[in-house]
Amino acid sequence: MFDDKDSWSDFCSSQTILIKKLLISLGVGERLREERERLGKNQTDFGVSAGVSRGTQKAYELESSSPDVRYLSGLQELGVDVHYVLTGSRVDTNLNNLSEVESAVLGSMRQMSEADRNVLLRTASAFASAAALDELKSPN
Template sequence: MNIGERLKEERVRLGFNQAEFAAFAGVAKTSQFNYEKGERSPDADYLAAVSAQGVDILYVVTGERKRQAADSISDDASELLQVYEQVVDADRQILLRMASAFASTADSSGKKVSN
């Protein structure tokens, strides 16, 4: 996967279309399209602007996700992590499958999707 593909992946993950992404990054929609196609490379100003919108720049550039500091996660997530670490390995796998099932029934805003 190249920089353009990872950039597109991040844009989609955050729920933006190309025009919205281009607007807050201060570039034309055609520039955004060219970045995602791998025909052009974004500059540092662009990367700083999209970083402010939540893009994981380390991932876009290197393909490696940046680790989140423990103090940057919500209290609910921290509590869930503490419970997870207290269960045996077999039960952890069950918890992961359950969490994945719940996540797959939610849209990008976290609202349940009706079938």
Template structure:
């Protein structure tokens, strides 16, 4: 998987379409398309902007996920994450979609 494919994966994971993602990153939709297609590479300002929206920039650039630190999580989040790691992949998908729905309802 290349940078563009991982960038698209992160955009989809966060629930954004290309136009919205491009807008908050400060680029045109065509630039976003070109980044995801692999025809162009995003610059540091773009990566900083998408990081503010939750993109794991380390993953986008290197293919390795940023390690989660229990010190940056509340005790409830840490407990939830511990349970999340114990369930099947299918159940993880359900938990993730449920959390996304709650987050969008709050937003």
């Protein structure tokens, strides 16, 4: 809170720091470092490849600064799992792991018009939401 003992610039600076920290999800810096190391790059090369300096890359990994969308897009082009960096969970994009039913649904979906695919997406989302609610309601 601002009081008479603080200067306005000190107050604004402290609020800016707080806002920046709120923008950073816990673990993003660590996961960013993991992805950088997985790709075999040092902070300088990784940062430059994604359009930032080594200092900015270090700040992202230390979670003292938040990456922006341009940086994250650059990471995507480098082969970084941006979803993992931001959320901590990996998405299985290997289509060889699809079940028979998943393959059939995907095959059928690819034959539909865009409008029908959108209806299917809304329907699937509704079923998934209902299933999640049922799971919450059911006793363990």
